Amino acid sequence: ALRSRFEEEIEFTLPDEDERKQIMEMYIKSMPLPVDTDAKKLAHLSKGMSGRDIKDRLLKVALHKAISEDQDSVTWENFQYALKHHEKEKNEPKDMFA
Numbered sequence: 001a002l003r004s005r006f007e008e009e010i011e012f013t014l015p016d017e018d019e020r021k022q023i024m025e026m027y028i029k030s031m032p033l034p035v036d037t038d039a040k041k042l043a044h045l046s047k048g049m050s051g052r053d054i055k056d057r058l059l060k061v062a063l064h065k066a067i068s069e070d071q072d073s074v075t076w077e078n079f080q081y082a083l084k085h086h087e088k089e090k091n092e093p094k095d096m097f098a
Contacts, residue, residue, distance in 0.1 A: 014050055017043045023051050027059050033066055034073040042079060049086070057086045 003009075015023060021043035028035045046058060061082035066074045 014048060017047070020046050020049065020054060023054050024059065027055055031059065031063055031074065033063065033071070036073045037076040037079055045083060053086065057089070058082045061085055 021039050024039040024042055024046075028039060042058070046054060049058065058079065059082075062074050062078040065078040065081050071078070
């Protein structure tokens with residue numbers, strides 16, 4: 001019903017690998033801990049993620065993991081954890097309790 005109220009539709013596409021790398025580099029600069037991994041590698045592994053997914057489900061989760069383990073930097077293992085966590089969330093049934 002809401003969709004029919006708009007005269008035009010705007011298509012939002014997901015960022016490609018280079019765009020994901022740029023998004024990550026932008027957010028990594030403002031992280032409170034140094035990042036010990038390559039943004040290009042992360043961009044390649046984050047196919048299908050939106051800019052918001054990159055920020056909230058990859059970078060923030062990895063940062064929180066590093067902080068909770070009292071680490072001095074965000075490591076590749078923290079990002080692996082975040083990627084696995086994102087995959088698990090993505091594959092969970094959406095209407096299980098609806």
